[in-house]
Amino acid sequence: xxxxxxxxxxxxxxxxxxxxxxxxxxxxxxxxxxxxxxxxxxxxxxxxxxxxxxxxxxxxxxxxxxxxxxxxxxxxxxxxxxxxxxxxxxxxxxxxxxxxxxxxxxxxxxxxxxxxxxxxxxxxxxxxxxxxxxxxxxxxxxxxxxxxxxxxxxxxxxx
Numbered sequence: 001x002x003x004x005x006x007x008x009x010x011x012x013x014x015x016x017x018x019x020x021x022x023x024x025x026x027x028x029x030x031x032x033x034x035x036x037x038x039x040x041x042x043x044x045x046x047x048x049x050x051x052x053x054x055x056x057x058x059x060x061x062x063x064x065x066x067x068x069x070x071x072x073x074x075x076x077x078x079x080x081x082x083x084x085x086x087x088x089x090x091x092x093x094x095x096x097x098x099x100x101x102x103x104x105x106x107x108x109x110x111x112x113x114x115x116x117x118x119x120x121x122x123x124x125x126x127x128x129x130x131x132x133x134x135x136x137x138x139x140x141x142x143x144x145x146x147x148x149x150x151x152x153x154x155x156x157x158x159x
Contacts (some may be wrong), residue, residue: 006057010070013051017044028082034090035097039082047074068114076106081144085122095152099146103134 021044029037054067081100086092108131110123133139 003061004059005055009054010147011052013049016048017046020045034086034092035084035086037082037084041078041080043078045076047077048072058141066114069110071111072106073109075109077105079140080104082151095156099144099148101147102137102142103140103143105131105134108134111128
């Protein structure tokens with residue numbers, strides 16, 4: 001019978017690249033329509049996350065611990081999609097009816113330190129897995145649903 005447990009801590013995260021972005025929006029509805037339909041592209045040349053991490057494991061009652069630094073780079077990142085929302089002034093409930101989000105990144109790279117001879121293998125494996133997840137559309141779908149819910153429950157309800 002196998003037994004495994006672990007704890008991952010990520011601390012002191014710094015996020016770079018957010019101020020450098022561009023936004024392109026096109027309207028696909030009339031100004032007189034009760035709903036606004038917009039297609040958008042939000043682009044960043046580079047996101048970079050820097051942080052410290054520690055991982056404590058207990059596999060088959062053998063404890064282990066690794067710690068080091070993690071650098072995550074997403075190069076040429078874009079969010080594209082469509083948002084359809086009910087505008088104020090039409091005696092209708094205001095809110096986002098539909099929000100689609102497609103997330104793409106030309107390059108995804110994870111760089112770990114503190115893993116000894118496994119630094120490169122783990123960094124490359126995780127880079128490939130995260131890039132594939134982003135490219136699959138699943139990450140954008142999840143984020144689009146979260147943004148729609150957040151905007152409808154927080155922003156539209158309080159304005």
